[in-house]
Amino acid sequence: MKRILPMLFLLITCNFNAQEIKSPSEFLGYELGTRFTFHHQVVDYYQYLSDGAKDRVRLIEYGKTNEGRSLLLAYVSSAENMQNLEEIRKEHLKSTNGAGASSKSIVWLSYNVHGNESVSTEASMQTIYELLSNKQVYLENTIVIIDPCINPDGRERYVNWYNQYKNSALQADPNSKEHHEGWWSGRSNHYMFDLNRDWAWLTQLESRQRIKLYNKWLPHIHVDFHEQGIDSPYFFAPSAEPFHEVITDFQRDFQVTIGKNHAKYFDTNGWLYNTKERFDLFYPSYGDTYPTYSGAIGMTYEQGGSGRAGLGVLTANGDTLTLKDRIAHHLSTGLSTVEVASKNVPKLNEEFKRFYLPKNYKYKSFVLNGEQDHLKALTKLLDQHQITFSYGTGDMVKGFNYKTGRYGSLKTNSESLIISTNQTRGTLVKVLFEPNARLSDSLTYDITAWSLPYAYGLKAIASENLVNGMAKAESTAIKENSISDAYAILTDWNGMDDARFLAELYQKNIKVRQAQKPFTLEGNRYERGSLIITKVDNERITNLSAILIEAANKYQKSLTAVSSGFVEDGKDLGSKYVKMIPAAKVAVLSGMPTSTLRFGEIWHFFEQQLHYPLAVLDASYIAEVDLTKYDVLVLPGGNGYDKFLDSSMLKRLKEWVNQGGRLISMGESIAFLGGEGGFKITAKEKEKDSLEIATMVPHENLEREKMKNDITGAIFKARVDSSHPMAFGYKDTYFSLKIGIDSYDYLENGTVAYISKDTIPVAGFAGSEAQKKMGKSLVFGVEEHGKGQIVYMVDNPLFRGFWENGKLFFVNAIFMAK
Incomplete structure (x- = not known):
């Protein structure tokens, strides 16, 4: 009991x-x-x-x-x-x-x-x-x-x-x-x-x-x-x-x-x-x-x-x-x-x-070099996932080279990131960093490539050996007296922190110039796109130095004060090749015909990443809006442009661009801007029968056969014209995430990023027939039209917000495409 x-x-x-x-x-x-x-x-x-x-x-x-x-x-x-x-x-x-x-x-x-x-x-x-x-x-x-x-x-x-x-x-x-x-x-x-x-x-x-x-x-x-x-x-x-x-x-x-x-x-x-x-x-x-x-x-x-x-x-x-x-x-x-x-x-x-026992993965370490903005953005993501990393010691590392796709080497420095699979989150590291995930079946539910070295635009080596690193020294803040008496303040243009720095200066009514050509001044070389803030442009800003220092420390930007505008090599700071970058009033189209996801990427980018004002104009009433109040209009990708871009709307947009507007057309919207009465963009002619399914394919194999004509989120190596303002901050290569088979011919003038003859993706699945359409195709381009421009973004640099290396292309399209 x-x-x-x-x-x-x-x-x-x-x-x-x-x-x-x-x-x-x-x-x-x-x-x-x-x-x-x-x-x-x-x-x-x-x-x-x-x-x-x-x-x-x-x-x-x-x-x-x-x-x-x-x-x-x-x-x-x-x-x-x-x-x-x-x-x-x-x-x-x-x-x-x-x-x-x-x-x-x-x-x-x-x-x-x-x-x-x-x-x-x-x-x-x-x-x-x-x-x-x-x-x-x-x-x-x-x-x-x-x-x-x-x-x-x-x-x-x-x-x-x-x-x-x-x-x-x-x-x-x-x-x-x-x-x-x-x-x-x-x-x-x-x-x-x-x-x-x-x-x-x-x-x-x-x-x-x-x-x-x-x-x-x-x-x-x-x-x-x-x-x-x-x-x-x-x-x-x-x-x-x-x-x-x-x-x-x-x-x-x-x-x-x-x-x-x-x-x-x-x-x-x-x-x-x-x-x-x-x-x-x-x-x-x-x-x-x-x-x-x-x-x-x-x-x-x-x-x-x-x-x-x-x-x-x-x-x-x-x-x-x-x-x-x-x-x-x-x-x-x-x-x-x-x-x-x-x-x-x-x-x-x-x-x-x-x-969680130690794994014997092929690649033991991933070693990455690149712009500080990109490396810093990646370390922030790694911290959120509790992935540990260290920094380079100056050693030479050998292994698979992401850029060339072959065995190569890379010399580390104190900024180099080293991420090993020999850690608690080692499996996640392998999945996120491996050059090309092995795909057992082409019938997939989502994209098939995402490798972070490509997404963040970093030089990378996947090493079969464990690479040791060290801790990083703390950076020091910029002091105001270091720039207070300068003729001009100079800084680089390589990533999103640079863009955020610029956006903040715009909010404070500071005028900023941009170098169209490389130059050397006081022993330092500056690349195209470098930002230049002169005192003479900002005479009415009484606290200029304090504003610059606050913004620079906020985004960990390095500022260089110069005492003269006379350069040793290149164009002087007063040259016509050193242009003012005007603040842009930007609008984005919403509603049908756009995709909610594609619209959302742009909305989120402006509000939560760039921190720059954006007007949202709905398709239901945009015909009543005076577009001359805006410098830039963005058309997100979407599947309803066949009805929206009728002859009347196309004519209106052409007139607005002709008067000095800049139209940024993304994804599916591009297809309805060319042709009679439109702009000069032309879709690539598909090869005869290249997209037709063979008549003798058994019914049970039709779905798989169709995959020959698909690209399910694959990474392609693109060439870049780094002299074009839309490509400032980039080198000669860009790895683009392609999520569809739309392809367009090169522009006669203004082809910024493009795929050449080699159309085999570096990672992910692209069907054999789809690859044929990619040869000599446009990725990004700018067409001059009257006093304005139309920017074509065939691939989406803002896709899901994670393709970090594409974001500066979008910022350039907003501010620097001229």
Whole structure:
């Protein structure tokens, strides 16, 4: 009897706690799945659970979104585990160093990274309730971390939109307005970025705040909950090929283990599902791949629905897919995942520790030289990922040369970066830095190349030997008296910190000149694009020195004071080749016909990277706008320009450019600017039958055959005319990320960056037929038209915000293309 009473007491206590806690439906006052829950209500429910079950739930706010909404994490486990949560975390992380004896599994569930895939936040509330009530047994040896909404801004945008347009009674007709979001959809975050492509690049506020906590835990399992088309059955692990080669056999096998457990529940309920299709594990910046490359079992779960489904929608087979159905499916896989983790604690800990054992990767070190701006930007990213690095010692390093694609050498200096795979995050280092990731299947879901030395425009060697480095000495700040009596102040032009420095000077009404040709002054050589601030241009600025020093120290810029404008070699500072750089009033087109993602990249670039004002002009009213008020108009890529760029709009744009405007045309917008009545740009003629699929190809091979005509995010080596103002700050080579097959002939004058005869990508997949179109094609160019110019950007230098080396081309297009 003495042994039975404690057990009875425990059961009574558990039942009492379960009865005390309200379900989401009870707390919210409506049945879950009958309406969408606003973000503040979701926060209230999680806060309610944290207050009401504080022994088993800990809620933290890990950040705010751009629009000020809370980003939350809920830690859920048994009362005993919660009392020792920090000790459990520390013991778990010891496994990354080959130590530790953790007896717990850690599962991280991420919901609603895409705002209009709105069911998952609803499912998260039911999932945490079930864990605290009916599934408490799972929590005895498992810590569950729940992020109920990664993208609150996007989700709230969708929920508000849906509530505005939904019918009072359930309207399942897929043609009804409530099933057709507008251009400004809820999928992306405030800046129209896809947060599920940002795990590695960390360009967005939400990603940067989340990664700090993710890397403090490094869970055994991470699930990213999604939705897809309304007619698609549920997708869960195992994933499709290609798998990156660093993914371990255990990670692959355990996906199967989890998938079989899900299938058991789906089979019982008669729910349709599929595995091993479409969603691969290759591109490193997803919510499944980044965790996988960090030792987790990373998985994507995809429920049919997305922004079209609303509260209920008719599918192609005549069934009604309801929000309640979608919640049930995500609830099932979420609980099933925790169940499998709870049943496999020893194996998960054993294999997690094994993942972090030293690896014998081919390349032991990556050594990089380049402009300080680019190196500094990269070190910032490395710090965010807890990747360690050191600096050069002056030694010569040999290995694979990224620029030449052959064996070569590079001499290090005190600024050289050395990143080794012989560290805790060594697998992630290999994935992000390897020259060309091995692709096991050309049918991929996303881009196939991203190597950071190319993305950051750095000279690089991948060495098969471990290269030792040293710590870097601290830099010293510039003092005001070093420039106060100067004739002019000079600084270089090589990267984004230089651009930010210029943008800040514009905000302070400081006039800046630019060298069109190289020159030597007082023993120092200055390249094209160098910035020149003269006292005579800024006589009305009483605190010029203080402003320059403050801006220079802010962006770690080196300033050189000169006492004369008389150069030893080149053109004097008063020459016509030393031009004033006027501040530009910039506008960008939004709405249809642009892509929200492409628009968002530009918007984010100006506001969060360059810190320069930008006017947003929507296509719905731009015909009424006086364009002469703007110096620059940017047309983002998008698929609706066939209707927007009609003869009337094209004529208007030509007249504006002719009067001195600068039109920057990006991506798909270029295709509709040429031809009769347009500008001089011409699409390359495709070779006869080069894009036609052979008639005798078996039906089952058609999809793969079509890949011959595709480029899935490959890196191409481009030549650069570094004497052109749009290329100031660049050398003779630029590695461009190409995400499509559009190609255009060289411009007669103004070809800035181009692909020559060699069309084989240095990294990533490009189909054999697609490669034929790339020969002698334009990457960037400037066409003079009257008093103005049109800038063509065939490839997108702002793609997802991570192609650091392309950004200065865009800045040059804004300020220096003349």
